[in-house]
Amino acid sequence: MTPVTAPRPILGIETSCDETGVALLRWEPAAPGQGLLAHALYTQIKLHADYGGVVPELASRDHVRKLLPLVREALAQAGLTPADLGGVAYTAGPGLVGALLVGAATGRAMAWALGVPAIGVHHMEGHLLAPLLEDDPPEPPFVALLVSGGHSMLVEVQAVGHYRILGDTLDDAAGEAFDKTAKLMGLPYPGGPALAALAGSGRPGVFRFSRPMTDRPGLDFSFSGLKTQVLLAWQQSDQSEQTRADVARAFEEAIVDTLLIKCRRALAETGAGRLVIAGGVGANRRLREELAAAGAKDGFKTYFPRLQFCTDNGAMIALAGAIRLAHGQHQDESVQVFPRWDLQTLPPAA
Numbered sequence: 001m002t003p004v005t006a007p008r009p010i011l012g013i014e015t016s017c018d019e020t021g022v023a024l025l026r027w028e029p030a031a032p033g034q035g036l037l038a039h040a041l042y043t044q045i046k047l048h049a050d051y052g053g054v055v056p057e058l059a060s061r062d063h064v065r066k067l068l069p070l071v072r073e074a075l076a077q078a079g080l081t082p083a084d085l086g087g088v089a090y091t092a093g094p095g096l097v098g099a100l101l102v103g104a105a106t107g108r109a110m111a112w113a114l115g116v117p118a119i120g121v122h123h124m125e126g127h128l129l130a131p132l133l134e135d136d137p138p139e140p141p142f143v144a145l146l147v148s149g150g151h152s153m154l155v156e157v158q159a160v161g162h163y164r165i166l167g168d169t170l171d172d173a174a175g176e177a178f179d180k181t182a183k184l185m186g187l188p189y190p191g192g193p194a195l196a197a198l199a200g201s202g203r204p205g206v207f208r209f210s211r212p213m214t215d216r217p218g219l220d221f222s223f224s225g226l227k228t229q230v231l232l233a234w235q236q237s238d239q240s241e242q243t244r245a246d247v248a249r250a251f252e253e254a255i256v257d258t259l260l261i262k263c264r265r266a267l268a269e270t271g272a273g274r275l276v277i278a279g280g281v282g283a284n285r286r287l288r289e290e291l292a293a294a295g296a297k298d299g300f301k302t303y304f305p306r307l308q309f310c311t312d313n314g315a316m317i318a319l320a321g322a323i324r325l326a327h328g329q330h331q332d333e334s335v336q337v338f339p340r341w342d343l344q345t346l347p348p349a350a
Contacts, residue, residue, distance in 0.1 A: 008026070008084070008085065008086025008087070009024045009025060009026045009037055009078070009080065009084060009085060009086060010024070010025050010026070010027065010085070010086060010087045010088070010089055010318050010321055010322040010325060011023075011024055011071070011074075011085050011087070011088045011089065011107070011110070011318065012024070012025060012089045012090075012121075012314040012315060012316070012317035012318025012319070012321055012322075013067065013071075013088070013089070013090040013091065013103045013106065013107045013314060013317060014090075014091050014103065014123075014126070014312050014313060014314045014316070014317045015063045015067065015090075015091060015095075015099050015100060015102050015103030016091045016093070016094070016095030016096065016099060016100055016103075016123045016312060017054060017059065017095055017096055017099060017149075017312060018043065018044040018045070018047075018048060018054045018059050018099075019041060019042065019043050019044065019311065019312040019313070020041070020042045020044075020062070020063050020066045020067055020070055021039070021040070021041045021042075021070075021312055021313040021314030021315070021317070022039065022040045022041075022067070022070040022071050022073070022074045022314040023036065023037075023038065023039035023040070023074060023313065023314035023315040023317070023318040024036075024037040024038045024039070024074050024075070024077075024078045024080065024318065025037060025315065025318035025319055025322055026322075027319070027322035027323065027326055029326075034135075035322075036133060036315055036318075037077070037078040037080070038074040038075070038077035038078040039074060039077075039313065039314055039315045040070045040073045040074045040077070040314070041070075041308075041313055041314070042066045042070060044058075044059060044062050045189070045190055047059075047062055048189065049188070049189045052183060052189050053179075053189070054096070056096045056097075056098055056099065057098065059096060059098070059099050060096070060098030060099050060101070060102055063099055063102040063103065064102055067102060067103065067106055068106070071106075071110075074314075082110065082114055083114065085110075085114055085116055086116055086325075087111065087116045087117045087118065087119065087321065087322070087325045087330070088107045088108075088110050088111040088114075088116065088117075088118045088119075088321075089107070089118070089119050089120075089121050089317050089318055089320065089321020089322065089324075089325070090103045090104050090106070090107030090108070090118070090119075090120060090121065090317065090321075091103055091104075091120075091121055091123050091126065091317050092104055092120025092121060092122070092336065092337050092338055092341075093120075093122065093123060093337050093338030093339055093340070093341040094122075094123055094124070094150075094338060094339055094340050094341045095123055095337075095339065096339070097337060097339045100337035100338075100339070101335070101337055104120060104335050104336070104337050105335050108331070108333070108334075108335050112333060117325055117330035117331075118330060118331050119321045119324050119325050119329060119330050119331055120331050120336065120337070121317045121320045121321045121324075122320070122341055122343060122346055123312075123317075123341075124146055124151060124153070124343050125160075125163075125320050125343065125346060126316035126317045126319070126320045127146055127148065127278040127279045127316060128144045128146060128155065128157065128163075128276065128278055129160070129316060129319055129320050129323070130278050130305035130309045130310070130313075130315070130316040130319070131276050131278060131303040131304065131305045132319060133305060133306075133309055133315055133316070133319060134303070134305060134306065136303075137303070138274050138276050138301075138303040139274070140157050140158055140159050140160075140162075141156070141157060141158050141159075141270070141272055141274075142157050142272050142274035142275065142276050142303075143155070143156055143157070143166070143263070143266045143267055143270055143272045143274070143275050143276070144157055144275075144276040144277075144278065145259065145262075145263055145266075145275065145276070145277045145278070145279075145282075146278055146279045147173070147174045147175060147259065147277070147278075147279045147280070147281035147282060147287075148173065148174075148175045148279035148280045148281060149173060149175035149176050149179065149192070149280060150169075150173055150175070150176065151168075151169055151173050151175075151279065152168070152169045152173040152174045152175075152221040152223070152259075152281075153165060153167065153168050153169065153221075153343075154166040154167040154168075154219050154262060154263070154266045155343065156266075156270050156272070157276070159348060159349070159350070160323055160324075160348070160349035160350075161324075161346050161347055161348035161349045161350075162348055163343050163344055163346065164344065165343060165344055166219045166266050166269065166270070167218065167219025167220045167221060167262060167266065168220055168221070169220075169221050169222075170220050170221065170222040171222050171223065171224040172222070172223040172224045172227060173221070173223070174221070174223060174255055174259065174281045175192055175279070175280050175281045176223070177223035177224070177226060177227050177255065178191060178192035178195055178196070178255070178281065179191040179192045180227055181195060181227050181230050181231075181251055182194055182195040182248075184227070184230070184231050184234065185230075185234055185244055185247065185248070186244075192280070192281070195248050195251070195252070196248075196252060196284055196285070196286070198244065198245050198248040199245065199248040199249040199251070199252040199286070200249075200285075201242075201245045201249075202245040202246045202247070202248050202249025202250070203242075203245075203246050203249065204249065204253075206243075206246040206249075206250065207233055207246055207247055207249075207250035208250055208254075209226055209229045209230060209233070209250055209251060209253075209254040210225070210226060210229065210254065211254055211257050211258045211261060212225055212226050212254075212258055213258075214257075214258055214261045214262070219262050219265055219266055219269075221258070221262065223255070223258075226251070226254055226255070230247060230250075230251050233247055233250075234247055252284070252286055253286070255281075255287075256284070256286050256287045256290050257290075259287060259291075260290055260291060260294055263275055263291065263294075264294065264298065267298075267300055272300070273299070273300050273301065274300065274301050274302075274303065275291065275295065275300055275301070275302050275303065276302075276303045276304075277291060277302065277303070277304050278304075278305055278310065279310060280310055280311045280312070281310075282304060282305070282310040283307050283310040283311065288304055323349050324349055327349045327350050329347070329349070
């Protein structure tokens, strides 16, 4: 197969967890933010709410039901047919193995039927490159803070595919800590957004929690101890609605301060002047404000994807896949997924 070149659009498929995302993107290196033709997203929040978390088997089955209708929806939005596609990109990992297999099998089958190349995309590379969808994309080198339900990671990016992990999650990731803490405090699923919303009405200074692992050198993250502190503070309080908001605010401040301290360390260590923030927690209002203010003070520039592209979506997969397909990379006809996948093992794009 020959490398994909513009202007043929790429279909992106995301099914790593509990969102089914589909997008169509025409990769234009000179104007990456202008190439998105359509995107459609379905979330399984209602499906999993009764269980208080994602049930992998239910997630996989729902992807089967929703994926092809979303592909048809995106094609209709863009005014395209499958014959117009130049390639297919799908999330190959990391994620829930059953959910990944739904997207990978569908994407691989479509590519084979259409005679176009297909590429399996690393989910975190998709998040890392999501700011390239904006009108003012970051130019490498930069440092990326990837914060989601399963990852809290600092990555030095020299180019697409040239990644060095500076710090990683040792136990609970930031998004996971948000969700678990919210559940401990009786907030509805999904807990992270509910806790962040509640924090807005909390009073500053009523509670204060530690900033984990900031009293020692290093860039790794650990939030399990912070979760325990919050649990004890909540259990020993009057558990009123105002106290719930006060605890939520103190918890959010601790998470944001910790991420900010680590980002400043990573920028100092690498000498980079650009910071990319991506992943579901990247939608947190306080985090965005604090990092932007720190950048203005310290002299580094911050880049965020728009809110709809912070959480899992097909657009980021279409983008990452389009870049690699444009450089001649593609998969063979086998269907392979990787529930665990080291970002540093990816080949360079060029």
